Each structure stands twice: as C-alpha cells, then as structure tokens.
Amino acid sequence: MIVTNYLIIGSGVAGLTFAIKIAERFPDRKITIITKANEDESNTKYAQGGIAIVTDETEDSYQKHIDDTLICGDGLCDIEVVKMVITEGPKRLKELIAWGAKFDKTDKGNFDLGKEGGHSQNRVIHHKDQTGYEIERAILEQVHQKENITVLNHYFALDLITQNNYCFGAYALHERTKEVIAFQSDFTILATGGIGHLYGHTTNPVIATGDGIAMAFRANATIKDMEFIQFHPTALYDSSAGSKFLISEAVRGFGAYLRTQKGHRFMMDYDERxxxxxxxxxxxxxxxxxxxxxxxCVYLDCTHLDLDAFMKHFPMIYERCKSVGIDIAKDWIPVVPAQHYLCGGVSVDKNGKTSIKNLFACGECSQTGLHGANRLASNSLLEALVYSDKIYEYLIPISIENNPFKGKLLDWNFAKKPEVQPDYLAKMKTELQLLMRQNAGIVRYEAELPKAKKQLLIWKNEIEDISKTHQISVALYELLNMITIGSLIVQHSIDRKDNRGGFMKVNAL
Structure with missing residues (x-):
C-alpha cells in the first residue's frame, strides 16, 4: 500500500492545478498523481480553441458571458454556479500567466480575443490553435518543481476504496509490473477527463474512456446528465475509426462557411446565426x-479568407490539412461531427464535493451545473480551473484526520489466471462504439434506446464474468468502464422526456 495525503487521478488541467496549489500551501504534505498514460496525455492537451474569460469590459461584461452560457445550456444551468465560474475567470487566468502560460496578444499588447459559436463577444483567450498544449506545458513545469508531488505514469486506476460512503483512496494497476497497488489517501480527487473513445469517432485521445465516472458509479456516487453529449460539428473527415483531428470552432469564428457537397451554405436555413x-x-x-x-461529410470553406492571417492564427490546422493534400486557399475541408465533450458526470457541489465523503471531482468527469444541456464553447478549461481552485480553498482549513482504512482490501492476485485474448476485446469494443454512434449519437430514436440498453447489459455481464476468471488488464477494464458509461448514457436518454440543448430524441427514423 502507498499512503498519501492527496491522491489525484488524472493529469489534465484540473488535477495539475489543484496539485500545484495544495503542494505550495502544505510543503510537508504528500501529493500523488496517478495517470494511465504519460503525464502530458490528457484532453487538456488537445483543447485548441482557448479559455472563455471576460477581459475587455468596455465591449464585454460578466453578464453577457453569463447570458451566453445560460442560452447555450437551454434552461438547465445552475445560475449561481454560472455566475461563480464566470466572475472568477480573470483570477484563474492571472495564475496561469504567473505559472508561465503564454497567450496571443495584439500589436497593441492586448489579448487577441477569439470568438466561437454561442458567444456574443470576442472573449476567447488562446495560444494560436494549441491553447491546451501550452497550458499543459506550463503547469507540468510547475508540478516538476514541487518536491512533495509524485507523478506516477502508467498507473491505471481500477476502483475506489470505499466503506460506509467514505473514500479511502483507490486501487491502481501498475501497467509495467502488472501489480495492483492500493493507494490510501486522506482526500481523493477524480480528474479523469471525458468519454470520447466510447464513440470511436471523437476529438478526444484514446485514453478518454470514462474511467473516473465509471469508478464513481460503482462506488454509488451520484451521476447526472449523462444524456448531454456534445458533438463537435467540424472534425476533419476520414473514413477510419478512432480519434479525429479537430478543426477548431474558432475557424468558423474567423469567417469560414459550411457548405454541402453541391456548395449550398446550409446553416442559414437552420439558424440566423x-x-x-x-x-x-x-x-x-x-x-x-x-x-x-x-x-x-459536409465541407468547411475557407477559400475567401486571408491566407496569411489564417496561417498565423491556425498554424497546426493549416499544416494538418496540407499534410493530407488539402490546400485551404482553394480546397474545401471535409468535416463531420465527432464526439467532443460530456456535459454530465459525477455530480458535485460548489466545492467540488461528490456524494461520497472525501471524494472530489473536477474537470470533464464532473457535473457542476455550469453547462446545463449544452456547453458553451471554451467554458470547459475555465470550469476546470475554477473548480480545482474551489476544492483547494475548501480543503485548506480541513485537517488531516489520519483515518486509515480498517476494512479488508480486495485480493487482486491473478498471476495464475489466463490473459484475455486482445482480439476478443477489440471486437467487442468496435461493436460497442458502433452501437453508441447508431443508437445514442447526435439524434437518438425512442425505439432503439431499449435495444441498446439490453445489449449493453449482456456485454456488461459477459465482461464482469471474464474479469473473475482472467487477468486484469487496462484493455479489459477500459471496456468495462465504457460499457458502464454507455449504459448510463442510454438510461439517462430513456429517462429524459424533453429535447434540450445537445439532446435530441425522436420517435422514428
């Protein structure tokens, strides 16, 4: 067993910024971060657009940002949470800058503010089209400077250690030695990101398999709003499965048009915006x-835009298109929607507390009430920064209880058990991803959801039986987690009776 004061599961912006603050405040306390891949691999790294923060109060205002968020959330946002997150944005931005994150400026030295869908003003602070990558770089440098932070790469969290609705830490698989380690912690923070790989076609990296939400669900934490899944409208189209390259919403904010194959600019038929x-x-x-x-696919037309300005703002997008033979000066970019963000997750209060004592959650795996039925573009990094700070502020005055786990730890000894065949897991995962795209995608059909629920239960029972007789592996547990998340999405979709925001359910094909 490894004993620590704060166990953080995940290494995106939410988990890392909490770690930096708590480490500085309590240099004699131990902070342990476990992450299933390399420390820099998270959804944060792939966030292109930026952070929505009110910085120009002559043109913009907190109220405008609040109103835009509420409109996007379609009546399901928690208005007090929205006000709290948006008004705290500038403070959190100052921290990022103090930690070394760099953001684009105009020739006059002001922030070069972008505009994205749903925003009434230019307010998106960015670092070219690699904002998440830049933030991750800066905060990891800070983490490495703290002697009381230990980062353990390639540790896959399996399950939370709980008793009487109290969290004592988590079990994790050391991916190289195949040993299961129990981490006992005074406080556990889930910062495990999203669920994108469940759909296959996603802008998320392959590590996004909903692990934190699935673990919290198995521990009987409250899970909310799983039906509200955001599909990014413009992922670069290719015929393969797997992670998709994102064509940032900021490209449309920059003036690009969406067209059908025949050239019709169709969005004007659906919305005046x-x-x-x-x-x-x-x-x-x-x-x-x-x-x-x-x-x-449909097409994103950038041919009428200033090429030099485009290359300056979106160098990564320009180079990626060029690498697959698309010259944006004369070619349209083929795009399709892909799963991008989950608005629901582990339900937390304004301090990031879950329904389980000493278990907290922040970032995409949490449901705070900020997004409601649909997330406003670039509000997610902001939410992660604000809620990691709220957890930090809440925990400052709380003393370490030194309350060790007195129950019996699970026996994960599986050395003599056979390994699960990788082909079997890969086949089921492909079938699962197809089921989710067809039955629980952008538009869901009333008659298909019960069929999906039944199939997911069959797979869940099958995988649970296999996990008792075979060796535990990352692939096996990721599949179990994805099936668990799929079941939650389908059940919440069945339960919701009205179409709101990102959720649309219809009676027939």
Whole structure:
C-alpha cells in the first residue's frame, strides 16, 4: 500500500492545478498523481480553441458571458454556479500567466480575443490553435518543481476504496509490473477527463474512456446528465475509426462557411446565426443534411479568407490539412461531427464535493451545473480551473484526520489466471462504439434506446464474468468502464422526456 495525503487521478488541467496549489500551501504534505498514460496525455492537451474569460469590459461584461452560457445550456444551468465560474475567470487566468502560460496578444499588447459559436463577444483567450498544449506545458513545469508531488505514469486506476460512503483512496494497476497497488489517501480527487473513445469517432485521445465516472458509479456516487453529449460539428473527415483531428470552432469564428457537397451554405436555413450557432444546433443541422443527401461529410470553406492571417492564427490546422493534400486557399475541408465533450458526470457541489465523503471531482468527469444541456464553447478549461481552485480553498482549513482504512482490501492476485485474448476485446469494443454512434449519437430514436440498453447489459455481464476468471488488464477494464458509461448514457436518454440543448430524441427514423 502507498499512503498519501492527496491522491489525484488524472493529469489534465484540473488535477495539475489543484496539485500545484495544495503542494505550495502544505510543503510537508504528500501529493500523488496517478495517470494511465504519460503525464502530458490528457484532453487538456488537445483543447485548441482557448479559455472563455471576460477581459475587455468596455465591449464585454460578466453578464453577457453569463447570458451566453445560460442560452447555450437551454434552461438547465445552475445560475449561481454560472455566475461563480464566470466572475472568477480573470483570477484563474492571472495564475496561469504567473505559472508561465503564454497567450496571443495584439500589436497593441492586448489579448487577441477569439470568438466561437454561442458567444456574443470576442472573449476567447488562446495560444494560436494549441491553447491546451501550452497550458499543459506550463503547469507540468510547475508540478516538476514541487518536491512533495509524485507523478506516477502508467498507473491505471481500477476502483475506489470505499466503506460506509467514505473514500479511502483507490486501487491502481501498475501497467509495467502488472501489480495492483492500493493507494490510501486522506482526500481523493477524480480528474479523469471525458468519454470520447466510447464513440470511436471523437476529438478526444484514446485514453478518454470514462474511467473516473465509471469508478464513481460503482462506488454509488451520484451521476447526472449523462444524456448531454456534445458533438463537435467540424472534425476533419476520414473514413477510419478512432480519434479525429479537430478543426477548431474558432475557424468558423474567423469567417469560414459550411457548405454541402453541391456548395449550398446550409446553416442559414437552420439558424440566423449561421455558422456561429451553438454546437448542438450546428451538429444536428449537419447530421440532418447528411441524412438527406446520403453523403459522408459536409465541407468547411475557407477559400475567401486571408491566407496569411489564417496561417498565423491556425498554424497546426493549416499544416494538418496540407499534410493530407488539402490546400485551404482553394480546397474545401471535409468535416463531420465527432464526439467532443460530456456535459454530465459525477455530480458535485460548489466545492467540488461528490456524494461520497472525501471524494472530489473536477474537470470533464464532473457535473457542476455550469453547462446545463449544452456547453458553451471554451467554458470547459475555465470550469476546470475554477473548480480545482474551489476544492483547494475548501480543503485548506480541513485537517488531516489520519483515518486509515480498517476494512479488508480486495485480493487482486491473478498471476495464475489466463490473459484475455486482445482480439476478443477489440471486437467487442468496435461493436460497442458502433452501437453508441447508431443508437445514442447526435439524434437518438425512442425505439432503439431499449435495444441498446439490453445489449449493453449482456456485454456488461459477459465482461464482469471474464474479469473473475482472467487477468486484469487496462484493455479489459477500459471496456468495462465504457460499457458502464454507455449504459448510463442510454438510461439517462430513456429517462429524459424533453429535447434540450445537445439532446435530441425522436420517435422514428
């Protein structure tokens, strides 16, 4: 057993910023971060757009940002949470800058503010089209400077250690030695990111398999709003499965048009905001256009834009398109919607507390009430920064109880058990991803959801039986977690009776 004061599961912006603050405040306390891949591999790293923060109060205001968030959330946001997160944005931005994160400025030295769908003003602070990568770089440097932070790469969290609704830490598989380690902690923070790999077609990295939410669910934590899944309208189209390259919403904010294969600029048919309608509307509109035409993709037209300015703002997008033979000066970019963000998750209060004592959650795996039925673009990094700070502030006055786990630890000894065949797991995962895209995707059909629920239960029972007779592996547990998340999404979709924000359910094909 490894004993620590604070166990953080995940190494994105939410977990790392909490670690930095608590380590500075309590240099004699031990902070342990476990992450299933390399420390820099998280959804944070792939966030292109930026952070929505009010910095220019002559043109913009907190109230405008609050109103935009509430409109996007379609009546399901917690208004007090929205106010709290948005008004704290500038403080959290100052911290990032103090830690060394760099953001684009104009020639006059002001922030070069971008505009994305659903925003009434330019307020998105960015570092070219690699904002998440830049933030991750800066905060990891800070983490490495703290002697009381230990980062353990390639440790896969399996389950939480709980008793009487009290969290004592977690079990994790050391991926190289195949040993299961029990981590006992005074406080445990879930910062495990999203669920994208469940859909296959996603802008998330392959590590996004909903592990934290699935673990919390197995520990009987409250899970909310899993039906509200955001599909990014413009992922670069290719025919393969797996992670997709994101064409940032900021490209449409920059003036790009969405067109059908025949050249029709169709978004004006659906919303007066055109390409700058909120993501749910743009994704649903594209989905309808593709169903009408039978085509595989629609197109993003940048040919009328200033090429030099485009290359300056979006160098990574320009180079990626060029690498696959697309010259944006004369070619349209083929795009399709792909799973991008989960608005639901482990339910937390304004201090990031879950329904289980001493278990906290922040970032995409949490449900705070900020997003409601649909997340406003670039509010997610902001939410992660604010809630990691809220957990930190809440825990400052709370003394370490030194309350060791007195129950019996699970026996994970599986050395003599056979390994699960990788082909079997890969086949089931492919079938699962297809089921989720077809039955629980952008538009869901009333009759298909119960069928999906039944199939998911069959797979869940099958995988649970296999896990008793075979060696535990990352692939096996990721699949179990994805099936668990799929079941939650389907059940919450069945339960919701009205269409809101990113959720659309219809009676028939």
């Amino acid at each position: 055109g390409e700058l309608a909120s993501r749910d509307i743009v994704s649903q509109s594209i989905d309808l256009e593709l169903k009408k035409s039978g085509n595989d």
